[in-house]
Amino acid sequence: MGNFLAGKVVAVTGAGRGIGRAVALAAAAEGARVVVNDYGVGVDGAAPVSGIAEAVVKEIEAAGGEAVAVADDISTMAGGQRLVDVAVASYGRVDGVVCVAGILRERMLFNMTEEEWDPVVATHLKGTFTVFRAASAVMRKQGAGTLIGFTSGNHQGSVSQANYSAAKGGIISLVRSAALGLHRYGVTANAVAPVARTRMSAGVPMELAEIGEPEDVAALVVYLLSERAREAGVTGQVYTVAGPKIAVWAQPRELRSVYADGVWSPERIAEVLPGSVGVDPMPMLARVEEMRRAAADGERPNAAQ
Secondary structure (H helix, E strand, O other): OOOOOOOOEEEEEOOOOHHHHHHHHHHHHOOOEEEEEOOOOOOOOOOOOOOHHHHHHHHHHHOOOOEEEEOOOOOOHHHHHHHHHHHHHHHOOOOEEEEOOOOOOOEOHHHOOHHHHHHHHHHHHHHHHHHHHHHHHHHHHHOOEEEEEEOOHHHHOOOOEHHHHHHHHHHHHHHHHHHHHHHHHOEEEEEEEEOEOOOOHHHOOOEEOOOEOHHHHHHHHHHHHOHHHHHOOOOOOEEEEEOOEEEEOOOOOOOOOOOOOOOOOHHHHHHHHHHHOOOOOOHHHHHHHHHHHHHHOOOOOEEOO
């Protein structure tokens, strides 16, 4: 076992399988005591089963680490609070939370139902909030801590996952808000946009040019949880990890502006805006067109992340 996270207590949601499991195992291997959370549901969020989180705890213990299982649904306030309460009750503190839990319910926007929208947003976005909210209260008193949310390249938009994309975009704004609001208390917040082979990625209808394994993602998360990241001032960032590639996303900012001489009218805007302010082209839109043409030609679309 290593010591990159020696002495730290880390809680991981969605830790029963895939990336969450890899993060929990990696954190434990680097010396952290781990709270393993998983509600044990399918990719669509249905049919919860017990024992998924406990199985990962047994893996960690078999390797010589310390861990405890929490099977609560973190899309509820009580579930998020219990995760943090168990960490504090078991180990006396919580130094990091990693919110990986998520589900998918795909549908075109014009056909999407409330039953397909609400659970996805609740699991991803609210589930990150409930854990962040409970953990930040403890970390503020400790004067230290790390919050990590999981987003996706699909925060740029998605053809058939408006619910998922909206939630993932919301997580980025939540992370940035946490970074700003908690900086004075010594708490950092960052987001990870992974590209890895998991149950979720198995259903992507295209070839991903850049993709890695859950363990690649776990290595980045361990770094972000560490004192090395804190000393480097890493907060408010969004990182993609795809196998050998790590990239940082740009912070949102204005590109161009123009000012009216007086009051804007629709006619004046129509004259000025296209040439002076223009647009910021959507990379995803061009990619969607490429995919549509490939599908029309009977080819399997290829998408670089």
